[in-house]
Amino acid sequence: MDARSWTLRGRGRARRVADSTAMAAAARAGFAARGVIYVLVGVIALQIAFGGDGGGHQADRGGALDELAGRPFGSALLWAVGLALAGMALWQLSEAVFGGSGPGGSKLHERAAASFRCVFYGFVSYSVLSYAAGDKGSGSGASDRQTDDVTARVLEWPAGQLLVGAAGLAVVIAGLWICVRAVRRKFRQDLRTGAMSSGTRKAVEFLGVAGGVARGVVFAVAGVFALAAAVRHQPGKARGMDDTLRAFRDLPAGPWLLAAVAAGLAAFGLFSWCDARWRKV
Structure with missing residues (x-):
C-alpha cells in the first residue's frame, strides 16, 4: 500500500472518529435537555399536589418551557434546550440507520424503536424552538389541547374509535413496559457503570427505578384515558x-400520590443527567 493510500485511510478513520465524537456530544446534550424538562415538570406537579397553582404553569412540557422562559437568560436557555433535543433526534437517527451500541444495537426492533424516538424528539425539538421563536402555542397546557384536538379529529374518521382505542392500548402497554424495564434495572446495560463509584452507582440506580416507574405510570394512566x-x-x-397528573390529585390520598409521581418525574430528570454523563453512546 503506497503512502497516498495510507494517508487516505488515516483521514477516513479520523473523520469517523470526529463524527462519532460529535454524535456522542449531541446525544449527551439531548439527555441533559430532557432532564431539564422533566425536573421542571416534577417541580410544577409537586406544587400542584399541595394546593398550589404551579406558579401559574401547567405540569407539562409547555409549562416547563414557560418556567424556563421566566428565568434569567430564558430565551437563550430555550434555544439551547431546543437545539440539544435536535441533537438527540439526530443521534436516534444514527442509531436507526447504523445500529446502536452493544451487541443487540443492530436488531430490527432496536432500530425501529430508535426511528420512533427520532421522530418524537424531532417533534419536541420543533415545539421548543417554535416557542423560543415566539410561538406561544407550544406553551402551558399545549399537551392537553393537542390531545383533545387530535382525539376529536381521529374519532371523526371511519373506524376512529378503533384507532383511538388501539393507540390508547399501545400507550398503556408502553407505560407498563417502561415500569417493568425500570424495576428490572434494564437501564444498567446502557450505562458505563464501571466508571461509577459504588455509592454513585446505587444513587443512579435509585433514580433510574423511581424515575422510570413514575414515567411509566403516567404513560399507562394517559393510555387508560384514551381508551x-x-x-x-x-x-x-x-x-x-397536565390533566393526567391532576387526575391523581382527585383520588383518595391524591395529593400524596401526585407528590410521589411528581418526585418520580423529577427523579427521571436527574437520571437523564446521569445518562448525559455515563450513557454508552
Whole structure:
C-alpha cells in the first residue's frame, strides 16, 4: 500500500472518529435537555399536589418551557434546550440507520424503536424552538389541547374509535413496559457503570427505578384515558400530561400520590443527567 493510500485511510478513520465524537456530544446534550424538562415538570406537579397553582404553569412540557422562559437568560436557555433535543433526534437517527451500541444495537426492533424516538424528539425539538421563536402555542397546557384536538379529529374518521382505542392500548402497554424495564434495572446495560463509584452507582440506580416507574405510570394512566375516550366516543376523556397528573390529585390520598409521581418525574430528570454523563453512546 503506497503512502497516498495510507494517508487516505488515516483521514477516513479520523473523520469517523470526529463524527462519532460529535454524535456522542449531541446525544449527551439531548439527555441533559430532557432532564431539564422533566425536573421542571416534577417541580410544577409537586406544587400542584399541595394546593398550589404551579406558579401559574401547567405540569407539562409547555409549562416547563414557560418556567424556563421566566428565568434569567430564558430565551437563550430555550434555544439551547431546543437545539440539544435536535441533537438527540439526530443521534436516534444514527442509531436507526447504523445500529446502536452493544451487541443487540443492530436488531430490527432496536432500530425501529430508535426511528420512533427520532421522530418524537424531532417533534419536541420543533415545539421548543417554535416557542423560543415566539410561538406561544407550544406553551402551558399545549399537551392537553393537542390531545383533545387530535382525539376529536381521529374519532371523526371511519373506524376512529378503533384507532383511538388501539393507540390508547399501545400507550398503556408502553407505560407498563417502561415500569417493568425500570424495576428490572434494564437501564444498567446502557450505562458505563464501571466508571461509577459504588455509592454513585446505587444513587443512579435509585433514580433510574423511581424515575422510570413514575414515567411509566403516567404513560399507562394517559393510555387508560384514551381508551375511555374511544369507548365512550368522547374526545374530552383523553388527557394530556397536565390533566393526567391532576387526575391523581382527585383520588383518595391524591395529593400524596401526585407528590410521589411528581418526585418520580423529577427523579427521571436527574437520571437523564446521569445518562448525559455515563450513557454508552
